Amino acid sequence: MTLVQCPECTHEVSSQAATCPHCGISIASSVVAARVPAQKSRGVWTRKRSLGDLLVLGGIGTAAYYYMYFDTSVEVQRQVILGQVIGGGRVNNLGLMADRQNGILVGLALIVIGVILSAVHRRKAG
Numbered sequence: 001m002t003l004v005q006c007p008e009c010t011h012e013v014s015s016q017a018a019t020c021p022h023c024g025i026s027i028a029s030s031v032v033a034a035r036v037p038a039q040k041s042r043g044v045w046t047r048k049r050s051l052g053d054l055l056v057l058g059g060i061g062t063a064a065y066y067y068m069y070f071d072t073s074v075e076v077q078r079q080v081i082l083g084q085v086i087g088g089g090r091v092n093n094l095g096l097m098a099d100r101q102n103g104i105l106v107g108l109a110l111i112v113i114g115v116i117l118s119a120v121h122r123r124k125a126g
């Protein structure tokens, strides 16, 4: 049998006890609570690490979306200006192309940040 510290009254209690004999708190949940400090740091590590992974995934998704699916072409109405026929098809819109480039850059930036976050964490974790 192991002794755990009651998180409520800090008395040593058998981990098999259902409730703390000193303060009556339920040990089943207390044991979990008592373990929290150790798990907490690991939880933070996991969360930050997955945040980095999430950023990488999100960045890849964002960059891929803008690279593959972002339509930079716009329908141009056929019109005659000063005797010249202009449009009548789809042309790449410079503004949209800039948007697409920005989207890809944002995606790449997210990937870089995510990779850095993960790397920093791996280094901290030893």
Ligand SMILES: [Zn+2]
Pocket (backbone or CB within 6 Å): 006, 007, 008, 009, 010, 011, 020, 021, 022, 023, 024, 025
């Ligand atoms: Zn207690």
